Amino acid sequence: MDTKGSELVSALEHFWNGWVTARQEKDVILVVCASATYWMMDNIVNSKGGLHNRLTGQIRLKPFTLAECEEYLTTKKIAFNRHQIIQCYMILGGVPYYWSLLKKGKSLPQNIDELFFKEGAFLQGEYDNLYKALFNKPDQYIRIIEALCSVNKGITREDICKKTRIPSSGDLTKKLKELENCGFIRKYVPFGAENKNALYQLIDNYTLFYNRFLKNNAYDENYWKNASNSGELNAWTGIAFERVCLEHIAQIKDALGISGVQTEVNSWKCESDSDRGLLGSQIDLLIVRKDQVINVCEMKYSESDYVPDMAFDKAMRRRISDLQKATRTKYAIHSTLITTYDVEENSYYGNIQSIVTGEDLFS
Numbered sequence: 489m490d491t492k493g494s495e496l497v498s499a500l501e502h503f504w505n506g507w508v509t510a511r512q513e514k515d516v517i518l519v520v521c522a523s524a525t526y527w528m529m530d531n532i533v534n535s536k537g538g539l540h541n542r543l544t545g546q547i548r549l550k551p552f553t554l555a556e557c558e559e560y561l562t563t564k565k566i567a568f569n570r571h572q573i574i575q576c577y578m579i580l581g582g583v584p585y586y587w588s589l590l591k592k593g594k595s596l597p598q599n600i601d602e603l604f605f606k607e608g609a610f611l612q613g614e615y616d617n618l619y620k621a622l623f624n625k626p627d628q629y630i631r632i633i634e635a636l637c638s639v640n641k642g643i644t645r646e647d648i649c650k651k652t653r654i655p656s657s658g659d660l661t662k663k664l665k666e667l668e669n670c671g672f673i674r675k676y677v678p679f680g681a682e683n684k685n686a687l688y689q690l691i692d693n694y695t696l697f698y699n700r701f702l703k704n705n706a707y708d709e710n711y712w713k714n715a716s717n718s719g720e721l722n723a724w725t726g727i728a729f730e731r732v733c734l735e736h737i738a739q740i741k742d743a744l745g746i747s748g749v750q751t752e753v754n755s756w757k758c759e760s761d762s763d764r765g766l767l768g769s770q771i772d773l774l775i776v777r778k779d780q781v782i783n784v785c786e787m788k789y790s791e792s793d794y795v796p797d798m799a800f801d802k803a804m805r806r807r808i809s810d811l812q813k814a815t816r817t818k819y820a821i822h823s824t825l826i827t828t829y830d831v832e833e834n835s836y837y838g839n840i841q842s843i844v845t846g847e848d849l850f851s
Contacts, residue, residue: 507536533639553736554748555851557577558573564592566591566592570847571846574729578728581735589610605708605711606647629663634730635652637695637696637699638646641755642688644687645660648688672733673692679754697724701715703788728851734783736849739851746775751776756769756815758814759770766813768812769811777819786804788800801836801839804823810822823840831845
């Protein structure tokens with residue numbers, strides 16, 4: 489309704505500050521609901537005009553959790569096991585609308601092929617429609633998203649400018665904030681770093697899936713059923729499972745028994761430095777706790793019980809050593825494994841302080 493020249497907002501301001509506020513009954517409630525977050529933030533939440541300070545309250549609708557997705561599937565009589573629900577979440581995220589399109593009586597691969605890869609599939613054109621619906625002039629938003637899609641980890645604002653050729657300005661700040669408010673990206677400050685070194689990372693599961701498998705796909709209608717064990721699929725599963733974990737921090741904390749402990753959740757990395765004895769490490773999930781413990785989390789997607797091996801053990805010990813040397817932290821450091829199934833008990837099992845399974849993510 490708020491098209492160019494419509495003056496809808498100014499008319500709404502006049503109506504509210506005139507007729508509505510003059511009513512003795514105080515019986516008019518205006519509920520504003522829209523998917524276009526930028527419009528909501530500019531015109532209602534952060535209004536500097538006639539609607540300034542008129543807001544009674546806000547309801548931020550968050551995506552479904554894994555547990556809520558499971559409950560929703562139950563109401564639709566769709567029989568997926570929990571591992572399949574995690575796989576589905578890695579593709580659809582927690583967007584209820586996407587989950588409503590799943591059909592009972594079909595396997596997960598059948599559903600995904602029908603939704604994305606079959607000729608004329610319902611969600612084939614969703615990507616462009618989504619960003620056009622959410623943002624006015626979506627081209628630059630999509631360029632930012634594609635820049636973040638090109639790397640698995642977070643990148644700096646400066647890197648975003650280089651990749652997109654969008655100048656660093658207040659307009660870029662606004663676009664990044666809008667993408668963050670919409671849940672497409674997250675902004676975080678690595679452990680021990682300053683705010684100016686904040687990183688931006690793509691966390692929207694559907695956007696990641698689209699750019700990995702749909703953007704340049706010829707739409708083989710059986711693509712997903714035949715994609716098992718491909719190199720492209722194996723690379724994606726690890727990244728997508730990390731995103732699922734990042735969206736279930738509360739469940740991970742609950743599994744660790746630290747729900748009531750104040751924490752900072754971020755990441756950390758260091759470059760190799762022989763003078764300081766650093767080998768170079770990347771930690772994608774770091775939980776720094778007020779009870780003087782740091783959980784160094786490694787997220788591993790697996791189709792069966794995870795088997796820790798020498799390479800895993802060596803990598804964890806390297807990360808912990810680098811973290812201790814670089815930060816000089818006095819906190820105890822716990823190696824923490826988050827994986828889809830259980831963990832096989834072998835000679836390396838005892839070096840893992842804490843284990844979080846896929847079952848725990850449904851709490």
